[in-house]
Each structure stands twice: as C-alpha cells, then as structure tokens.
Amino acid sequence: MPATRILTAVPICDGHDSAINTINLEFIRHGVEVVYLGYNRSARDIVRAALQEDAVAIGISTYNGGHVEFFEEVLDRLNQLRLTPMIKIFGGGGGTITAEEAKIMYARGVDRIFFAGTPLAEMLGYLRAQYRDVVQQPYERLFIGTDQYLARELTLGERGAPGSPEQIPAATKPDCKTKVIGLTGPGGAGKTTLIDELVYRFLRSRPQNQRVAILAHDPSMIGSGALLGDRATMIYSQDDRVFMRSLATRGQTGGLSPSTHRCLDILRKSELFDVILVETVGTGQEAIPFGSGALGGVDKAVLVVPPDYGSQLQLQKIAMIDSADAIVVNKSDLPGCKTAVAEIEYRIRANQKGQALLRTQANRHRDTGVDQLFESFLGRE
Numbered sequence: 001m002p003a004t005r006i007l008t009a010v011p012i013c014d015g016h017d018s019a020i021n022t023i024n025l026e027f028i029r030h031g032v033e034v035v036y037l038g039y040n041r042s043a044r045d046i047v048r049a050a051l052q053e054d055a056v057a058i059g060i061s062t063y064n065g066g067h068v069e070f071f072e073e074v075l076d077r078l079n080q081l082r083l084t085p086m087i088k089i090f091g092g093g094g095g096t097i098t099a100e101e102a103k104i105m106y107a108r109g110v111d112r113i114f115f116a117g118t119p120l121a122e123m124l125g126y127l128r129a130q131y132r133d134v135v136q137q138p139y140e141r142l143f144i145g146t147d148q149y150l151a152r153e154l155t156l157g158e159r160g161a162p163g164s165p166e167q168i169p170a171a172t173k174p175d176c177k178t179k180v181i182g183l184t185g186p187g188g189a190g191k192t193t194l195i196d197e198l199v200y201r202f203l204r205s206r207p208q209n210q211r212v213a214i215l216a217h218d219p220s221m222i223g224s225g226a227l228l229g230d231r232a233t234m235i236y237s238q239d240d241r242v243f244m245r246s247l248a249t250r251g252q253t254g255g256l257s258p259s260t261h262r263c264l265d266i267l268r269k270s271e272l273f274d275v276i277l278v279e280t281v282g283t284g285q286e287a288i289p290f291g292s293g294a295l296g297g298v299d300k301a302v303l304v305v306p307p308d309y310g311s312q313l314q315l316q317k318i319a320m321i322d323s324a325d326a327i328v329v330n331k332s333d334l335p336g337c338k339t340a341v342a343e344i345e346y347r348i349r350a351n352q353k354g355q356a357l358l359r360t361q362a363n364r365h366r367d368t369g370v371d372q373l374f375e376s377f378l379g380r381e
Contacts (some may be wrong), residue, residue, distance in 0.1 A: 001326040003033045004131050005222055007055040010039035011062050011070045020061040026120045028225030032127060033248050038232030038367045043073040045336040046236050049231055050087055054245055056134045060091035067093055068101050075109045081148065084109065088130065147243055150270050154173065154245055158263040178268050180276045181377055184255055184320060185304035187282025190330040192230050194304060194362040194370065195277050200236035201374040202275060212242040213273040214263060217257055217281045224250060230279065255280030255289040275378055285317040300325045300377050307336040312343050321347060326356040328373060333361050
C-alpha cells in the first residue's frame with residue numbers, strides 16, 4: 001500500500017507552529033509522509049508545493065484572523081489548476097475558527113475543520129478514512145509539459161507502478177543539457193541552506209526560461225512515516241522556476257530512496273530543467289551515495305561538512321572525501337574552520353584527483369564561498 005502523502009502549512013502572518021508540529025509528529029508515527037511547508041506561507045506557496053509534491057490533501061493550521069478568506073484563496077488556486085477535488089483541504093485553529101465559520105468553509109469546499117480539544121486519534125482516524133486508499137492515476141495527455149503531469153510521473157515512479165505516463169516529447173526543449181549536482185554530508189552541515197543559496201544565484205544569473213529542480217531526501221521513521229521538511233527552510237526556492245520534490249528513504253540506508261534513480265531519470269527525461277540538485281539525507285562515514293552508480297551517475301558530487309566533524313582520525317573515516325568532486329566546509333564562521341580546512345586539504349592532496357576545497361557560510365547572504373561553488377559547478381559554460 002503506497003504511503004499516504006499530505007502537505008501541512010501555516011498561513012501568512014501566522015508564526016504559531018507548535019500545534020502543527022505536534023500534529024505532524026502524530027501523523028508520521030502512524031505511517032503518514034508529511035511534507036511540511038512551514039509557517040508564514042502564502043496560498044500561492046501552499047498550492048505550488050502541494051502540486052509539485054502531488055499531495056492528496058493539504059492541512060492548514062491557523063491561529064490568526066482571515067482564515068475563511070485564506071482557505072477560500074487556496075481552494076480558488078486549486079480550482080484554477082484543476083486540482084480539485086483531487087487535493088482535499090482540512091485544517092484547524094484552536095478557538096479562532098467558530099462553528100459558524102466552519103459551515104461557511106464547508107460550503108466553499110473545505111473537507112474538515114478540527115476545533116480546540118479534538119483528540120489526535122480523531123484526526124488520525126479522519127486521515128486514514130479519507131486518504132489512505134486514494135489511488136493516484138496517470139494524467140491525460142493534455143497535461144503533458146506541466147508541473148502537475150511531472151509530479152504524477154514522480155509519484156508513479158516512486159511507487160514503482162507499471163504503466164507510467166508517456167514521457168514529454170524530446171522536441172519540447174531540444175537544446176536542454178541538464179546538469180545534475182549531488183550534495184551530501186552529515187546532518188546539520190547546512191546542505192539545505194546551501195542549496196537554497198545556489199538556487200538564488202541560478203535565478204539571478206540565468207535567463208527566465210531556464211529552470212532548476214531539487215530532489216530532496218529525508219529519513220523515514222519506524223512505521224514508514226516521514227517528515228519531509230526541507231521546504232520549510234527554503235526562501236528563494238519558493239519560485240515558479242523551481243520544481244522541488246521530497247522523497248522519503250523508506251528503509252534504505254546511504255542517504256537516498258529506493259526510487260531515487262527512477263525519479264531522477266524522470267526529471268532528466270522531462271527536459272524541463274537545466275539543473276537538477278540532489279540532496280541526500282544526513283549521511284555517515286561509510287556513505288558514498290553518488291559513487292556506487294545507483295543514480296546512473298551525477299555530473300558533480302559535493303560533500304558538505306561542518307568544521308566540527310571531530311578529530312583528524314574521524315576525518316580519515318569519511319569515505320565520501322575520496323570520491324567527491326568538491327568538499328565544502330560550511331558554517332565557516334564557527335570555531336575550528338581554519339583547522340578543518342587544513343586537515344581536509346592535507347587529506348585530499350594525496351588523492352591527486354584535483355578535488356576542490358571551499359569554505360562557505362551559507363547563512364550569510366552573498367557569501368563569496370558560495371559564489372565560488374556556484375561558478376565552479378553551475379556557472380554558464
């Protein structure tokens with residue numbers, strides 16, 4: 001049975017995320033894959049993410065005013081994209097949504113509103129009853145060339161289902177030469193922030209008709225649920241020129257999903273993107289996700305590490321250092337960065353592979369190290 005996949009978010013001008021975090025955790029404990037968009041999100045951001053992630057439902061938690069109008073705007077945008085009734089909407093807001101307002105929202109197409117005091121078990125039961133058995137079928141040919149069509153291809157590819165939709169004709173973009181960059185490293189190294197900064201530079205330097213795709217991975221929990229949360233920390237990737245898809249590892253070790261190679265192949269063959277960025281789960285010492293051929297190869301592999309990776313002995317155990325095209329010491333403002341760079345430089349000198357070594361501070365806008373990484377791997381050829 002395919003995992004139930006939903007998207008949750010908190011509306012614009014609302015920074016209350018405690019309730020949605022609790023609900024997310026309960027859902028993933030019971031096998032649901034939750035794509036969490038974060039708080040202070042616009043209706044446009046929510047609908048774009050739900051489309052790209054091919055979610056069966058959107059859950060909105062709101063603790064400020066304007067909820068009737070906000071839910072209605074989300075529904076209007078879904079209708080414009082012909083995504084209703086395929087994508088349902090449910091939500092809640094403690095004491096801020098009244099019973100009278102809920103009736104108005106139901107009449108306009110909202111599936112369910114949960115009020116203050118509703119047990120988590122009741123929410124989970126609703127989710128199971130309404131969405132667990134949803135079967136997503138291939139779209140008709142009239143959707144070819146759209147993000148919606150591509151999103152469903154990825155769903156079928158992730159499921160491993162036969163009869164995947166036809167590929168987009170090669171004539172769509174004959175001059176497209178997609179470049180694939182893989183980024184890996186331990187958890188907390190700042191890979192997501194670094195990717196977002198690379199996307200920012202792509203959007204500023206490339207023509208408006210060029211697009212970038214992100215294939216991001218997060219670990220599955222016991223029970224097959226997962227919190228797919230990379231979107232929540234993205235700033236610049238909330239753009240129509242960016243297509244992002246989140247994958248759960250579903251029990252596979254090494255930083256990737258069992259369906260990564262299929263999904264990457266679908267993205268490549270769509271010929272919609274000039275660059276594809278693949279981000280792995282936080283990986284350990286033995287992981288070489290881009291060196292075993294599981295992906296059919298990436299053009300460049302980048303290892304991202306923080307300065308506090310441990311002693312020099314620990315550094316010697318990181319297998320990916322021998323196969324990466326570039327090693328990035330991120331969070332270069334932290335103590336120990338200078339020592340880390342020196343130790344890594346000594347380690348890779350013996351490889352004689354011409355590996356690049358960069359230091360970056362991805363959380364600092366216009367960081368020169370990120371500029372160098374972008375120009376080295378994603379600058380115009």
